Each structure stands twice: as C-alpha cells, then as structure tokens.
Amino acid sequence: MANRIIAGALAAALVFGLGGPAAAQDKRTFTFGYDQPKTTGYGFAADVFQKKLEELSGGALSINQFPGGQLGQEPQMLQKVRSGDIDFIITATANGATLTPQMGVLSLHYLFEDAEHLKRAIASPELNGAIKALVDETVDGAKVLTLLTLGFRNIYAKFEIHSVADVNGKKSRVQATKTEDTHFPAYGVTPVHMPFGEVYTSLQTGVVDMAENGVNVYLSNKHYEVAPVMSFTEHEANNNVIWVSQKTWDSLTDQQREWVAAAAAEVGAREPAYALQLELDSAEKLKKIGVKIVSDVDKSGFIAAAKPIQDRLAADLGPRAVEILGIVRGLK
Numbered sequence: 001m002a003n004r005i006i007a008g009a010l011a012a013a014l015v016f017g018l019g020g021p022a023a024a025q026d027k028r029t030f031t032f033g034y035d036q037p038k039t040t041g042y043g044f045a046a047d048v049f050q051k052k053l054e055e056l057s058g059g060a061l062s063i064n065q066f067p068g069g070q071l072g073q074e075p076q077m078l079q080k081v082r083s084g085d086i087d088f089i090i091t092a093t094a095n096g097a098t099l100t101p102q103m104g105v106l107s108l109h110y111l112f113e114d115a116e117h118l119k120r121a122i123a124s125p126e127l128n129g130a131i132k133a134l135v136d137e138t139v140d141g142a143k144v145l146t147l148l149t150l151g152f153r154n155i156y157a158k159f160e161i162h163s164v165a166d167v168n169g170k171k172s173r174v175q176a177t178k179t180e181d182t183h184f185p186a187y188g189v190t191p192v193h194m195p196f197g198e199v200y201t202s203l204q205t206g207v208v209d210m211a212e213n214g215v216n217v218y219l220s221n222k223h224y225e226v227a228p229v230m231s232f233t234e235h236e237a238n239n240n241v242i243w244v245s246q247k248t249w250d251s252l253t254d255q256q257r258e259w260v261a262a263a264a265a266e267v268g269a270r271e272p273a274y275a276l277q278l279e280l281d282s283a284e285k286l287k288k289i290g291v292k293i294v295s296d297v298d299k300s301g302f303i304a305a306a307k308p309i310q311d312r313l314a315a316d317l318g319p320r321a322v323e324i325l326g327i328v329r330g331l332k
Contacts, residue, residue: 020256030087030248032063033071033080037220041150043067044089045242049088050182052263061259063088063131073195082141084247090148091129093239094175097124098235100138104129104135105314105321106239106328107179109306110299113332115151116131118237119272121331122149130327131241134320142243148271149236151279154230156223157203160294164188164301170209173199182313183235185302186305203227214238216275216282235302240269253322267319 097104168188173179
C-alpha cells in the first residue's frame, strides 16, 4: 500500500513537473514595430493593443514594442511583416498603398470634412471591412486588423502659408502614392519621395522647401527645429493601419485569433479620439516653445483644385477604391 502511494506521488510529481515547462511554452511574445516615437498615437495604439491582448489571453499572449523605427522605416517593415520577420506593425495607409495601390484612396485630399467625420469613418465597421477585404484580395503575407488615425496632415516650412499661392513652385516631401503625386502638382508643388527618416536633414539642407504631417509627429520628431512654421492646411487625413503577418496569424488558434482581433478592435475604438486630442495639445506645446502656427489658412484654393480630382483618382485606382470613397462620403 505504502509503495503504491509513493509511486502515485512520484507519478503526480512527474506530471506537474512536466506541466510547468509546457505551460511556459504556451506563453508567446510577439514583435510589434512602428517608426514613430512612443509619445505619438502609434505608441498609444500599441499600448492599448498590448494591454487588451494580455487581459484577454490571461497573459499567454503579449507584445514587445519596437518604436522609433528600430525595426526599419514603414516600407521596410511592410516587407518584413510579409516575410514573417515581424509579427505586427503600424503603417500609414499611404505606405500601405505601396503594396495595394487602392489603399491610397484614404489619402485623397479634403476627403474628410472635419474631425468628427474622420473619427466616425475610422470607427466604421463598413470602412474597416472594405479595407480588410481589399488587403485580403491583393496582398500576400499580411492582413490588416484595424484602421486608426493621427488626425490631419499640415504643411510645415520656414515660411508661412496663407493660401494655395504660397506653395506654388515649391518642392515638398510627400508620401510615395499616386494620390499625393496627383494632388500636390495641382497646387503647383513638385512632390519629392523619401523615407520619413530623411525628412529632417532634407528640410535642413534645402533638398525640399517643405514637408507635411500631423502636429504631434512634427513635434515628437523635432522637425520644428528646421521648419519652424506649421500652416494648418489640413489637406489630408493621417490614416493608419495595424498589420499582422500571415505567418503569425496562421500560427494562432481560433481562440487566439479572436483575442488578437478584439485587441485591435479596442485600438480602433479608442485611438482616434485620443489622437485628435493629442494634436490639439501638441499645437499648444509648439506655440509655447515659439513655433509659428498659422491657423487661418484660406483652404478654398486647395479645395477647388483637389475636389475634382477625387472621383478620377478613385476610378484610376480601382473598384475597391471607388467603394471606399463612397463609404467615406456616406458617413458625412
């Protein structure tokens, strides 16, 4: 009897002893890259995703964040996520358009009437569904989990912009999309493509006369040091997506996929309002350190040049782009 008890105890010890390492192996930590500082909306999105994923999975799934371009600029990370070398990334939809050009429809100028329209659209299940369907149809190696936004993009330079006439004949760094390459020449601007990490030096040396981005991105990357005037043209929404590697997605169980999707949905629900407020707060910080903010830009000339381009560009991009344009307009 005693021998049987001892044998049973030894067997139980073996089971529990093996169970410990097996349980440890179930815990997974994924890479999550983005090329902006953690102080931006990207960092907030990553934090929300991480917290929700850990909560839903009971700590079994987590992420290790790599902000500030540690894993490469967005074009490089897009290739790495498709190859499975990075698990999750955030990119601008404009950079996503290098993989699937129809995503560039979200970069159409003056597509969103105001911040409320932008926030409503980004949270829309219909718009998110159309973007996910587009990527599933046209991109190998990666999926989109949710849309987010950093607010509106504005032009910054060493000079003030009060109307479209002030940008005529200037060179501007723009994102490498057909959308940008069509809109900016309509204002008399020569578009110049370069990675985001080269913008500071290019403004400093005069390779470009101006650049454009969100207020917080401009503040966080200290571009005001070389371009101390930001003019609120609000010409384009600074929209973004969270991507997951197909390799990573395929390695997850159905339950784990539900957790990942729910964590992304939490980002989509919470990030836009945070980002839009962050833009307002960042503008106040910039004013306090002496940056000139031109808030009374006459946008009429920009809008007159941009609006007629929207339908033609969407049609040129493809049927999904036309569908997405219709969805956004229907949410006004």
